[in-house]
Amino acid sequence: GAVVSQHPSWVICKSGTSVKIECRSLDFQATTMFWYRQFPKQSLMLMATSNEGSKATYEQGVEKDKFLINHASLTLSTLTVTSAHPEDSSFYICSATNVPGLAGGPTDTQYFGPGTRLTVL
Amino acid sequence: GQNIDQPTEMTATEGAIVQINCTYQTSGFNGLFWYQQHAGEAPTFLSYNVLDGLEEKGRFSSFLSRSKGYSYLLLKELQMKDSASYLCAVKDSNYQLIWGAGTKLIIKP
Numbered sequence: 001g002a003v004v005s006q007h008p009s010w011v012i013c014k015s016g017t018s019v020k021i022e023c024r025s026l027d028f029q030a031t032t033m034f035w036y037r038q039f040p041k042q043s044l045m046l047m048a049t050s051n052e053g054s055k056a057t058y059e060q061g062v063e064k065d066k067f068l069i070n071h072a073s074l075t076l077s078t079l080t081v082t083s084a085h086p087e088d089s090s091f092y093i094c095s096a097t098n099v100p101g102l103a104g105g106p107t108d109t110q111y112f113g114p115g116t117r118l119t120v121l
Numbered sequence: 122g123q124n125i126d127q128p129t130e131m132t133a134t135e136g137a138i139v140q141i142n143c144t145y146q147t148s149g150f151n152g153l154f155w156y157q158q159h160a161g162e163a164p165t166f167l168s169y170n171v172l173d174g175l176e177e178k179g180r181f182s183s184f185l186s187r188s189k190g191y192s193y194l195l196l197k198e199l200q201m202k203d204s205a206s207y208l209c210a211v212k213d214s215n216y217q218l219i220w221g222a223g224t225k226l227i228i229k230p
Contacts, residue, residue, distance in 0.1 A: 002166075043208065043222040044164070093163045109154070110218065112163040 003027050004096050006113035013084055014121055020080045021116045023094030029074040030096030034110060035067070038091045050077050084120040092116045123147045125221035127209050132227045133199055141194045141207050141224045149214020155183050155194045156208040158223065164208055167194070196226075204228045 003026040013019050023033055032051050036044045048069050050056040056069035068080040077096075081088055095110035124146045133139040145153070152171040156164035170176055170185035170192060182195040194207055209221040 006163075044220050046218075046220075091161075095163075109166055109169060111166060112156075115163040117161075 002098055002109075002111040004030075004094065004111050004113040006094055006116050008116060009114060010117040010119075012119045012121065015085055016083055018080055018082045019084055019118060020078055021092055021094070021118075023077045023079070023096070023113050025075045025096045025098075025111075028096075028098050030077075030098065031074065032097045033071055033077040034095045034097075035069060035077075035079050036093045036095065038093060038115075040091075044093065047079075081118065084118070086120045089118055089120045092118055123213060123219050125209055125211060125219055127207075127221040127224045129222070130225045130227065132229060133196075135199055135201060135228055135230050137199050138195065138197050139199060139226065141196070141209075141226065143192045143194070143209035143221060145190050145192070145209070145211045145219070145221075147211050147213045147219055150187060151212040151214065151216055153183075153185055153192050153212070154210045154218070155181075155192075156210065158206045158208060160205070167207075199228050201228050201230070 005024045007022045011019055034049055035047045037047055038044050046059050047062045048056045048058045050069050050071040052071050052074050058064045066082055071077040093115040095112045097110055126144045154169050155167040157167050158164040168183040170183050173185055175184045180197045185192045206223040206225045208223045210218050212218055
């Protein structure tokens with residue numbers, strides 16, 4: 001149980017274009033989803049917290065107009081990187097928290113998707 | 122401020138035992154997680170401690186002392202596939218997860 005998928009697993013795009021990344025919880029309902037960014041050899045950096053049906057909460061320094069997050073259902077959240085630039089190239093990872101009993105882990109355990117490697121040329 | 126400290130890198134031998142320490146200073150405490158992350162992959166959940174003591178899960182065990190702000194992850198009978206980064210994360214009083222920078226564990230034959 002507690003499987004989270006992400007699509008695409010990797011994407012290469014031109015500077016100035018927008019890229020959408022999907023995050024799905026496959027076998028449980030995720031009340032909250034998180035979006036992280038990770039640069040090589042660095043730790044996870046939380047970008048935003050997303051609750052189903054409400055606006056995402058962005059961490060300090062993360063531009064909400066550049067990184068659009070939509071959490072339309074209990075199993076799907078999307079991150080759109082708008083007008084991407086080479087400095088946005090990174091490993092983007094989503095995670096979802098479970099409701100106790102549905103996925104078997106302790107409350108608020110974050111289960112991660114496999115990540116999306118974004119390269120902006 | 123909130124702080125999670127872990128060693129940057131550790132080396133151990135296949136078949137041996139290794140202990141990865143984590144100390145934390147956070148505003149409140151609502152649980153501590155250990156995750157494993159292989160290079161180029163997303164983290165996977167290993168363990169969760171909210172009460173003092175040792176939690177054992179096969180070859181992996183995790184210990185917590187809340188009074189000392191200290192946890193460790195113990196890996197026994199090391200295998201080459203255990204080469205990875207191990208992330209310590211603490212849930213603070215606002216239930217926000219504060220992440221350590223991770224410990225890169227290198228296993229040698």
